[in-house]
Amino acid sequence: GQQLNQSPQSMFIQEGEDVSMNCTSSSIFNTWLWYKQDPGEGPVLLIALYKAGELTSNGRLTAQFGITRKDSFLNISASIPSDVGIYFCAGSTGANSKLTFGKGITLSVRP
């Protein structure tokens, strides 16, 4: 099945740094979602975006729904050690459509 494009597979940053991740697709989506998976756990929803151009914040996290509806980015500011994990983007085309996921980016934060 189709997957969204997330790269690189891994990112290594220093505690306190900002980090940005993006997610691209060849198809249009009506909803973009960002999930975080802590080690040994299931993914948890961080942010959902519903309109092209929308910019949404959740604490130190900011995400944007691209104007073309084919991309989204997630920014984490002032990273802390508990930000480590896998960050997945996902796209939806409608209420009862299956989500399309990216392969995820594994984030490591050096103290």
Place this chain on the structure above:
Amino acid sequence: DVKVTQSSRYLVKRTGEKVFLECVQDMDHENMFWYRQDPGLGLRLIYFSYDVKMKEKGDIPEGYSVSREKKERFSLILESASTNQTSMYLCASSSPYRGNYGYTFGSGTRLTVV
């Protein structure tokens, strides 16, 4: 606190065994999904269900079957476990009628087939 509960966090089974992975959600969600997660491959959809007694194949259904006899429970069955089915298995649920179309995931079952 609403949740998706997977019956086991860790499971070790022998090759050839029939394996049942259970998933229960308490959110009255219509849709339920089973994924497997392997390093570098992301989340791959095995089976999903939009209603009781309904099932649809995902991207990698071979070697698996599912059962949904009640709305809240979705079981994944490995008919004859093989070592290449060693993986992290994630169950998820969603509803098209409320919220953000996102999935709520369980904590996962790490299955090792020896």
